[in-house]
Amino acid sequence: MDKKRAIISVYDKTGVEELGRRLLALGYELVSTGGTYRTLVNAGLDVTYISDVTGFPEILGGRVKTLHPNVHGGILAKRSLPEHRAELEEAGIKPVDLVAVNLYPFQTTVAKPEVTMAEALENIDIGGPTMIRAAAKNFPEVIVLVNPAKYGEVCTQLEAAGDLSYSDRLSLAQEAFAHTAQYDAAIQDYLWKEQDQEGFPPQLLLAYEKAQELRYGENPHQKAQFYREAGLTRTGLLNAKQLHGKELSFNNINDANAALEILAEFTEPAAVCVKHTNPCGVAVGEDIETAYTRAYAGDPVSIFGGIVALNREVDKATATKLHEIFLEIILAPKFSPEALEILTQKKNLRLLEVDLANVNATVDFKKVVGGLLVQEADKLLLEEANLQPVTEQQPSPELLADLLFAWKVVKHVKSNAIVVAKGGRTLGIGAGQMNRIDPTHYALNAAGAEVKGAVLASDAFFPMPDVVQACAEKGIAAIIQPGGSIRDEDSIQEANKAGIAMLFTGIRHFKH
Numbered sequence: 001m002d003k004k005r006a007i008i009s010v011y012d013k014t015g016v017e018e019l020g021r022r023l024l025a026l027g028y029e030l031v032s033t034g035g036t037y038r039t040l041v042n043a044g045l046d047v048t049y050i051s052d053v054t055g056f057p058e059i060l061g062g063r064v065k066t067l068h069p070n071v072h073g074g075i076l077a078k079r080s081l082p083e084h085r086a087e088l089e090e091a092g093i094k095p096v097d098l099v100a101v102n103l104y105p106f107q108t109t110v111a112k113p114e115v116t117m118a119e120a121l122e123n124i125d126i127g128g129p130t131m132i133r134a135a136a137k138n139f140p141e142v143i144v145l146v147n148p149a150k151y152g153e154v155c156t157q158l159e160a161a162g163d164l165s166y167s168d169r170l171s172l173a174q175e176a177f178a179h180t181a182q183y184d185a186a187i188q189d190y191l192w193k194e195q196d197q198e199g200f201p202p203q204l205l206l207a208y209e210k211a212q213e214l215r216y217g218e219n220p221h222q223k224a225q226f227y228r229e230a231g232l233t234r235t236g237l238l239n240a241k242q243l244h245g246k247e248l249s250f251n252n253i254n255d256a257n258a259a260l261e262i263l264a265e266f267t268e269p270a271a272v273c274v275k276h277t278n279p280c281g282v283a284v285g286e287d288i289e290t291a292y293t294r295a296y297a298g299d300p301v302s303i304f305g306g307i308v309a310l311n312r313e314v315d316k317a318t319a320t321k322l323h324e325i326f327l328e329i330i331l332a333p334k335f336s337p338e339a340l341e342i343l344t345q346k347k348n349l350r351l352l353e354v355d356l357a358n359v360n361a362t363v364d365f366k367k368v369v370g371g372l373l374v375q376e377a378d379k380l381l382l383e384e385a386n387l388q389p390v391t392e393q394q395p396s397p398e399l400l401a402d403l404l405f406a407w408k409v410v411k412h413v414k415s416n417a418i419v420v421a422k423g424g425r426t427l428g429i430g431a432g433q434m435n436r437i438d439p440t441h442y443a444l445n446a447a448g449a450e451v452k453g454a455v456l457a458s459d460a461f462f463p464m465p466d467v468v469q470a471c472a473e474k475g476i477a478a479i480i481q482p483g484g485s486i487r488d489e490d491s492i493q494e495a496n497k498a499g500i501a502m503l504f505t506g507i508r509h510f511k512h
Helices: 016-025 034-042 050-054 069-076 082-091 106-110 117-122 127-137 148-161 166-194 250-263 288-298 316-322 337-343 397-410 437-451 466-474 488-498
Strands: 004-010 028-032 047-049 098-102 143-145 208-213 225-229 241-244 270-275 278-284 306-310 327-332 350-353 363-368 371-376 418-422 425-430 455-458 478-481 501-504
Touching: 004 016, 004 034, 004 069, 004 127, 016 028, 016 034, 016 098, 016 148, 028 034, 028 050, 034 047, 047 050, 050 069, 069 082, 069 127, 098 127, 106 117, 106 166, 117 166, 127 143, 127 166, 143 148, 143 166, 148 166, 241 337, 250 270, 250 278, 250 306, 250 327, 270 288, 278 288, 278 397, 288 306, 288 316, 288 425, 316 337, 397 418, 397 425, 397 455, 397 478, 418 437, 425 437, 437 455, 437 466, 455 466, 466 478, 466 488, 488 501
Parallel strands: 004 028, 004 098, 028 047, 098 143, 306 327, 327 350, 455 478, 478 501
Antiparallel strands: 208 225, 241 350, 270 278, 270 306, 278 425, 363 371, 418 425, 418 455
């Protein structure tokens, strides 16, 4: 019986020597190319060079070496068809039974800041994807391997049974096509960006790989997974190191991401408390303990079972206060040993150490039935120079600082959104209502006795003067809102009557 043939041509040499040894022991003939050939030969393995199969030397600096009928005829032939077997015999082509290929590191190459177009093009693999796709197309007869982590498993099955099951072959083929699709997506993305065009590409190709299996989704009856962008991107929660606690859930990840996005608005010591993706308390302070204490005071009821994100190291004093309540997750750039000793006493509390340098998204996706909504992430910064005073009363420097603080927070609250703040901390947050006056009443009432002299931020304009009237009744000192309503003048007049300073931003921050 003729030996089976395996073609091995890999950029990532992980495990390739062991793969070669085990295939040789199983009676395979090894065929290889370039660097892979040298690696296997240096390991003392018996390997046939690809040119001895094609009868043609590698040309064009290695650009053409496997693109030959002797290679692809052997991969694509259906041995179950007599006419295919006859054609192979007539042409002197030997069937290929296994293809192990992975590709030039295109994503690694283009991630380098100084990369040139010429270098990027040289790292676009042609022969590799062609062999992978050919083998995956003919998976009932050809085993295709693109993942070094699968080498051992496949060899073990071949050693035990002499072959793979149909379902295992199918699984490897699916992985192979996913591998080439991801590769092509990275190439088209790079070429689109290199054109320096504005807007979005005419075809949107997204490549994601599984990061984590989740117990369930938003509710226990919903299955869920956590995927990360394929390639080198490791930002936000994907670069987090879990130091303690049980596995993250779907809702945990969603809420934690919301907390990080809010935290990214601040450079001074800041604490963010989140519940169901909405902030329930946000504050800044001279140190992280003060910031957390003030954020907690913003809504000590809603924080129960929530998430706290901090942008400074968690010290012993802060950890002692965090330990006093039930929390799902605490995120911070670092935890002191004393803080870890305190917080790890709660076995289920998740502690995540996360790099806050890369938490801002550049693109926002929303799934709809049969399609995908894509927009730039809401990263627009508000400069004080762009603020438009529209009332007779002008805000003091202290009020202006509070207005800008409240504006940073309201941007991250589900619409319709209202934030009441004072002294660099939130007092009341109204979120996600179908009109603007209901969240206003909620936020004002939540502020309690401290509402007098506080400021109010709204994510969108006031269609009626009722919000300003409610602010006047509670003693709000200043308001920040986008403006742009056909009834702006009504709100301005109400503010003037009450002696409230009001600023327009010209920027709306809807978050649906």
